[in-house]
Amino acid sequence: MRNIELADLEDIALGAAVLGAGGGGDPYVGKLMAQAALRAGGPVALIGADEVGDEDLVVPVAMMGAPTVMVEKLPSGFEVMQAFGALQAYLGRSVRAVMSMEIGGLNSTIPIAVAAHEGLPLVDADGMGRAFPELQMVTPTLHGVKATPMAICDEKGNAALLETIDNHWTERLARSMTVDMGGAAMIALYPMLGKQLRPSVVRGSISLAQQVGRAIRSARVERRDPVAGLLGACPGALLFEGKIQDVSRQTDGAFVRGRVRLEGIHASRGRDFQIEFQNENLVALCGGEPVACVPDLISTLDLETAEPITTERLRYGLRVAVVGLPADPQWTSPAGLELVGPERFGYRFPYRPVRELLPASGRA
Amino acid sequence: MRLRVGIDVGGTNTDAVLMSDRELVASFKTPTTEDVTSGVVTALGGVLGGAGGLGSGVAAVMIGTTHFTNAVVQRRDLAPTAILRLGLPATQSLPPMVDWPDDLREASGNHSYLAKGGLEFDGRPISPIDPAELRAIARDIAARGLENVAVSAVFSPIKPEAELDAIEILREVLPEARYTASCQIGRTGLLERENAAILNASLRVLGGRIVGAFRQALADFGLQAPLYFTQNDGTLMSAEYVERFPVLTIASGPTNSMRGAAFLSGLKEAIVVDIGGTTSDIGALHYGFPREASVAVEVGGVRTNFRMPDILSIGLGGGSVVSEQPFGIGPRSVGFRLSQEALVFGGRTLTATDLVVAGGLAAVGERERVRHLPADLVEKGLGWIQEHLSASVEKVLLSPEPIPVIVVGGGSILAKDAIAGLPVIRPAHYQVANAVGAAIAQVSGETDRVYALSDLPRERALEEARFLATQAAVDAGADPATVEIVDVEDVPLAYLPGNATRIRVKAVGEVQLA
Numbered sequence: 001m002r003n004i005e006l007a008d009l010e011d012i013a014l015g016a017a018v019l020g021a022g023g024g025g026d027p028y029v030g031k032l033m034a035q036a037a038l039r040a041g042g043p044v045a046l047i048g049a050d051e052v053g054d055e056d057l058v059v060p061v062a063m064m065g066a067p068t069v070m071v072e073k074l075p076s077g078f079e080v081m082q083a084f085g086a087l088q089a090y091l092g093r094s095v096r097a098v099m100s101m102e103i104g105g106l107n108s109t110i111p112i113a114v115a116a117h118e119g120l121p122l123v124d125a126d127g128m129g130r131a132f133p134e135l136q137m138v139t140p141t142l143h144g145v146k147a148t149p150m151a152i153c154d155e156k157g158n159a160a161l162l163e164t165i166d167n168h169w170t171e172r173l174a175r176s177m178t179v180d181m182g183g184a185a186m187i188a189l190y191p192m193l194g195k196q197l198r199p200s201v202v203r204g205s206i207s208l209a210q211q212v213g214r215a216i217r218s219a220r221v222e223r224r225d226p227v228a229g230l231l232g233a234c235p236g237a238l239l240f241e242g243k244i245q246d247v248s249r250q251t252d253g254a255f256v257r258g259r260v261r262l263e264g265i266h267a268s269r270g271r272d273f274q275i276e277f278q279n280e281n282l283v284a285l286c287g288g289e290p291v292a293c294v295p296d297l298i299s300t301l302d303l304e305t306a307e308p309i310t311t312e313r314l315r316y317g318l319r320v321a322v323v324g325l326p327a328d329p330q331w332t333s334p335a336g337l338e339l340v341g342p343e344r345f346g347y348r349f350p351y352r353p354v355r356e357l358l359p360a361s362g363r364a
Numbered sequence: 365m366r367l368r369v370g371i372d373v374g375g376t377n378t379d380a381v382l383m384s385d386r387e388l389v390a391s392f393k394t395p396t397t398e399d400v401t402s403g404v405v406t407a408l409g410g411v412l413g414g415a416g417g418l419g420s421g422v423a424a425v426m427i428g429t430t431h432f433t434n435a436v437v438q439r440r441d442l443a444p445t446a447i448l449r450l451g452l453p454a455t456q457s458l459p460p461m462v463d464w465p466d467d468l469r470e471a472s473g474n475h476s477y478l479a480k481g482g483l484e485f486d487g488r489p490i491s492p493i494d495p496a497e498l499r500a501i502a503r504d505i506a507a508r509g510l511e512n513v514a515v516s517a518v519f520s521p522i523k524p525e526a527e528l529d530a531i532e533i534l535r536e537v538l539p540e541a542r543y544t545a546s547c548q549i550g551r552t553g554l555l556e557r558e559n560a561a562i563l564n565a566s567l568r569v570l571g572g573r574i575v576g577a578f579r580q581a582l583a584d585f586g587l588q589a590p591l592y593f594t595q596n597d598g599t600l601m602s603a604e605y606v607e608r609f610p611v612l613t614i615a616s617g618p619t620n621s622m623r624g625a626a627f628l629s630g631l632k633e634a635i636v637v638d639i640g641g642t643t644s645d646i647g648a649l650h651y652g653f654p655r656e657a658s659v660a661v662e663v664g665g666v667r668t669n670f671r672m673p674d675i676l677s678i679g680l681g682g683g684s685v686v687s688e689q690p691f692g693i694g695p696r697s698v699g700f701r702l703s704q705e706a707l708v709f710g711g712r713t714l715t716a717t718d719l720v721v722a723g724g725l726a727a728v729g730e731r732e733r734v735r736h737l738p739a740d741l742v743e744k745g746l747g748w749i750q751e752h753l754s755a756s757v758e759k760v761l762l763s764p765e766p767i768p769v770i771v772v773g774g775g776s777i778l779a780k781d782a783i784a785g786l787p788v789i790r791p792a793h794y795q796v797a798n799a800v801g802a803a804i805a806q807v808s809g810e811t812d813r814v815y816a817l818s819d820l821p822r823e824r825a826l827e828e829a830r831f832l833a834t835q836a837a838v839d840a841g842a843d844p845a846t847v848e849i850v851d852v853e854d855v856p857l858a859y860l861p862g863n864a865t866r867i868r869v870k871a872v873g874e875v876q877l878a
Contacts, residue, residue, distance in 0.1 A: 317650070
């Protein structure tokens, strides 16, 4: 166990944005909320999954909906506490720890605010190891953990409790409520006992985010290459360095799908590179051939500062480094790939692990 | 004859040019003064006196000034300001100015109010405005003696009434106050837009004073011409508009240089290197305009979402100090004291300018005074300058196509005939490109809103956005007959129904001259 202090949030938020793989929203608002909560409630204890007792109840909390709404309609701060409280009351027993369900983006920091407010520890884990667009796309789903009972609240005080037959239905019903609640809502879901949690989560996520953020920030301060700093802090490969030549987007249901075309610079000069995204980056193609794909993480970073660039902010002329980071091994199992692999997002080619591509891409 | 005066107030020099249509008639460079205004008066005298009393023929005066940037960065001349945010019960977790540096929050008084109001993304009210609540807030603002009020509302870019209606209610109690509505300044992103609105409100007293001082200076020259200021995207605002929106002038300097460089060289696609006394600003021109930065821009430690040019600034200029052990040039600079402190001018500090003169690349001051410099030091120094300029240009380049590098600014002698293997162009009057940029600036208007394309067909939404941008340009002083749409960006938003799409349109036109 160790503490998350105010000074750690900067690194966690930056690292979480890298792990967002282009999605998950800008963690800025979440970071400010966690800062305020830590100032008021003191540091938060960060515990490993092994430190959670078998019968201890853990409740993850998150924002659901459009990150673009969150930067405009800022939370009241009470809705996430209300969701947490409503689920705890419904379960009729004390919650022992809070958890993040999505380390990528702003859902990394919101649970820190709740933990500080409730005086509870935070589990150093999450349910994705990255960001994904739908709430059933979490590793506990692979282990039969149910998303419900789940609480969903808005800033006006409206609250609902859901019991569903499976996690796909939870996503579907919660999604339409979120829209009525103004496009963004706060949720508490996937209540888990320690014995269910341990085999089913992605471990060490908060620490990984912090490590990644610290590596980038210290490289900047010491005037070293921050992208190299990032790749020194976690396994991963530099896939490409280039300038954005073109970005095209279209909506497909509730999601935005798009494609970005890059022109190589430095060692990547002369190569043709594309990234396709649906909120998050899904596939990276070099000369038309996939070199990285979901569930591995594909992140675009500013070439100079390694500041992560979300897919909404991609635009012509940006100079970026594209990095590929391996997904948690649970995602590369047959069941994991069925839930979040390339075919799930409409691609016909099978998953190709970025790990195997490291030598071919030249630089790791 | 249509004469225009362009003035750029920089950190080191205040430059002025007199232009007749598209011809440069006269130019003048003078050190920037502490009060800024007296340097401007000197510069004005330099160009108008030099042209033989052309004052009466001047049709417009365009000024790019650092007054407002300095006020924010140095936390001075900021008026106490009330900020009212409409959006309760939403937003209270992060009250206004939550992410400001403490000293700046104190400098603007730290008076913030939250009230019911604001909109959902689709235009529904979050909660209706409560006039009684707003009147009570107005009375409290009055009791605190505050005369500057910034108003923000959740999703106000969708419907400005969310803020404007509240202002009407405040006005009943506070008829004399100066109001800034966030929707008139910024884009989507509540904190950033609100930050800009608060900064603007706290700068309005200074704005009135500065505009008054410039008007007086023009009157002293017998100039009847209207006064314009350049803003951060390189376009103009009328003086009346600056009094209302002074914050939009922040960071206009680098943009003026780039626009001036485009004009003087006749190029629309190029890299511009503006070498001053202390720093060099490097940016890319695209269609003759500076490329805009894509990330949030901080002003004095505050996050905003202004339209800022994407500029790489390095600490290398004509006055950069050369240190021998260990070897390095800049970022320390003798700045505006170059003409006293550099060796070639009889001073005692070895500067980048001295190296250039010693190397025979330029004739400035007395070359005799740098003859004693060891040849290897000069060579090493010149190599260092070349390498740093080349590396910076490499970073800014947009494509592998060999586009030219336009070098402007007082420190231009530092640049050789090629940078990063690209040809260097030094247009005529390169020393005053920034003032030229101000003189030729156009007027713009912008809109940035979220549309539900299920209710409104895309073409209609774009048409409305074009209309609003055009209207904003005309309001800012553009000649309606010349207004053109220069930029359209539409980004569909994830997770929202009804094909919610954010549409941003920018229109630009020529100044309406009387």
